Amino acid sequence: MDKVVTSPAAAVAEISDGSSLAVGGFGLCGVPMELIEAVRESGRTDLRVVSNNCGVDDWGLGVLLAEGRITRMTSSYVGENKEFARQYLAGELEVELVPQGTLAERLRAGGCGIPAFYTPAGVGTQIADGGLPWRYGPDGSVEVASPPGEVREFGGREYVLAEAITTDFALVHAARGDRHGNLVFHSSARNFNPLAAMAGRITIAQVEEVTELSPDEIQLPGIFVDRIVPVGRPAKRIEKATTRPRPTGTSTGGSDGSDAFDAFDASGASVREVH
Structure with a gap:
């Protein structure tokens, strides 16, 4: 089965207003920028996005956020994006903050068909007790807060239930892919990309090179990938210069x-x- 699509615009054409997206990347590493730009150019809005963070003010998911295209983020980290923090605190954006490891496992669980799991992360905090602000009002009050989680004891230790995440679409970046959708990632650009790919009902991967892959080098099997878009080697930003x-x-x-x-x-x- 040949999954290669000729352009990012054609690959994201089915994404509609209100779609949920799982997006790979960590900071500015492994971000599917060409696919994000294609979504921006498509004019789609009211997007609900799951990603570790939201890029920076002028790059990554930050370009969608700056134009008001995102209405809800599920993330572990506000990070370097001042507009992300501003919209959240001003009540313009709903944000579900999740411990980073829990976010990774929720995406993996969604891809594996596991509906939920118990984790010790967040027990004794608002993650388990509820009340974590998801959306603020214009006056700074909490309009939407997280519900309390189900807490159970196993082996004398408390754990909170975390539900799996699945999304309508996933956008990921890989170094190489074959026409069947099998992917290979470069070093730390692997980050959340395989997990996001697993969680998407329709997964779109931009790759720097379409090539033949041996079974031993495949890091994500093509069963999780629906479309492959060759983009060449894109521009890669440095988040902080040392x-x-x-x-x-x-x-x-x-x-x-x-x-x-x-x-x-x-x-x-x-x-x-x-x-």
Whole structure:
């Protein structure tokens, strides 16, 4: 079965207003930016998104948020996106904050057909007790709060029930994929991408390269993927640049075998980039 689609726009054409989306990525790493841009250009709105975070103000999911296309986020982290925090606190955006490991397992459970599971994460907090603000009112009051969770004891320890997550669509990024939908991810860009792919009823993967894959290298089987979109090697943003003084002209390789180079400013400080 050939799952290759020629363009991001064609791949996301079925997404409609009000759709729920699971989106891969962690910070700015492994973000399916071409698919996100295609959703933005489609004009779809009232989207309910599940993703670890919401990009930054001008990149990743932040471009949808800035245009008011997202009405609800399920995330573990507000992070570097000031507009995300502003909309949440102003009551313009409903946000369900979930412990990061629990979010990952809720997505995996959804993909495996497991309806719910018990976890110790959040016991003794508003995650279990309820009352965590999901939506604020214009006056700062809590309009929508999380319900209390079901808590049970196993082996003398308390656990709270967490429900699985499934979504209408999933958008993910992979380094390589074959025409059957099998995927390979590059290093830490793997992050939430396989989990988001599992949770989507229709999963769309943008890949840097469509190629043949051997069974041993497949990291996500094509049974979870419905469409493959080749996008080449897209632009990759650095979320935070770390600088340190280096002698002008120094060039080194990464300790993990990756290619690395240093760009220098007038003071001799360098910004190290690894690919």
